[in-house]
Amino acid sequence: MCAQTDPEAFFPEKGGSTREAKKVCQTCEVRAECLESALMNDERFGIWGGLSERERRKLKKRAV
Numbered sequence: 001m002c003a004q005t006d007p008e009a010f011f012p013e014k015g016g017s018t019r020e021a022k023k024v025c026q027t028c029e030v031r032a033e034c035l036e037s038a039l040m041n042d043e044r045f046g047i048w049g050g051l052s053e054r055e056r057r058k059l060k061k062r063a064v
């Protein structure tokens with residue numbers, strides 16, 4: 001999780017926009033690692049590696 005950026009962008013309210021956080025992730029150098037660790041740790045909230053929690057859930061299902 002990007003502590004340097006706006007936490008509100010990375011932990012949007014329910015139904016809030018995740019676009020800002022994803023934009024930051026697009027250019028992030030550790031995006032792959034970030035996503036992987038989020039999946040490993042079963043992170044439930046916020047944007048990780050450019051994916052919202054719902055998108056990560058989908059990804060996980062597909063990987064199983």
Ligand code: SF4
Pocket residue numbers: 001002003024025026028029030031032034035047048049050
């Ligand atoms: S990929 Fe992870 S570390 Fe990089 S900007 Fe996104 S949330 Fe932050």
